[in-house]
Amino acid sequence: MVKKKVPPKKKGATKKKSQAPKKAQLKKAQPKRAVLTKKTVPLKKKAPLKKKVEIKKKKAVKKKPIPKERGQVTFTGQVTKIRQTEPATVVEWPRAITHIHTYGMLSPFFQGLREGRLTATRCPNERCPEKRLWIPPRAHCPDCHSEMTWEALTNPVIGTIHTFTEVVYAGAGIELSTPYWQVDVDIPGLATIPKSYLLYGKPHIGMKVRAEFRTKKPTNTVLDYYWVPAEE
Numbered sequence: 419m420v421k422k423k424v425p426p427k428k429k430g431a432t433k434k435k436s437q438a439p440k441k442a443q444l445k446k447a448q449p450k451r452a453v454l455t456k457k458t459v460p461l462k463k464k465a466p467l468k469k470k471v472e473i474k475k476k477k478a479v480k481k482k483p484i485p486k487e488r489g490q491v492t493f494t495g496q497v498t499k500i501r502q503t504e505p506a507t508v509v510e511w512p513r514a515i516t517h518i519h520t521y522g523m524l525s526p527f528f529q530g531l532r533e534g535r536l537t538a539t540r541c542p543n544e545r546c547p548e549k550r551l552w553i554p555p556r557a558h559c560p561d562c563h564s565e566m567t568w569e570a571l572t573n574p575v576i577g578t579i580h581t582f583t584e585v586v587y588a589g590a591g592i593e594l595s596t597p598y599w600q601v602d603v604d605i606p607g608l609a610t611i612p613k614s615y616l617l618y619g620k621p622h623i624g625m626k627v628r629a630e631f632r633t634k635k636p637t638n639t640v641l642d643y644y645w646v647p648a649e650e
């Protein structure tokens with residue numbers, strides 16, 4: 419009886435949960451239910467067994483999808499920075515390109531800079547009115563369109579500052595620290611007055627300057643030659 423009295427409390431619980439089973443069945447089924455409840459516990463224990471089975475299955479399946487995981491798409495870009503979110507989201511999206519540029523027929527000029535000399539072009543046409551040298555070089559004569567010939571200036575190249583200006587706010591692409599002195603230098607024998615920069619010192623019109631070259635760590639651009647004061 420004690421056993422029966424104790425189970426009735428469970429009956430109520432079972433009744434509330436499910437009224438479908440009949441009272442008689444419940445009374446008779448009490449032990450069964452007790453067994454069932456006991457079984458439900460092991461059922462929970464069985465759950466992990468299922469998981470184990472599933473894991474085993476997954477492990478077994480994993481062998482096949484590994485190539486898929488290796489081959490999955492990944493983000494290789496640079497994460498954008500959010501600049502603002504209101505009134506709209508604005509992100510900073512860095513972009514960089516490599517500009518492939520050929521010096522073409524002017525290549526000897528840049529080769530000369532790397533080797534520490536200024537190289538100019540001259541028109542070989544005897545009938546051409548312009549006999550002087552050109553820097554920046556011209557592949558063809560601006561006056562008669564003849565193909566130019568190359569001549570290297572003898573070092574040291576001493577020029578005279580024709581004019582100058584101080585560059586404080588450089589435009590995009592300028593790869594010199596600011597401020598710097600941009601100088602137009604009159605070089606003997608030239609038809610042109612090329613622009614360059616004064617490496618140090620303060621310029622004045624008529625100032626003698628000497629050409630120097632960035633041969634140790636060349637930039638392979640026109641920046642590889644510059645001027646330094648030649649006056650003491």
Ligand SMILES: [Zn+2]
Pocket residue numbers: 541542543546547548559560561562563564
């Ligand atoms: Zn010419």
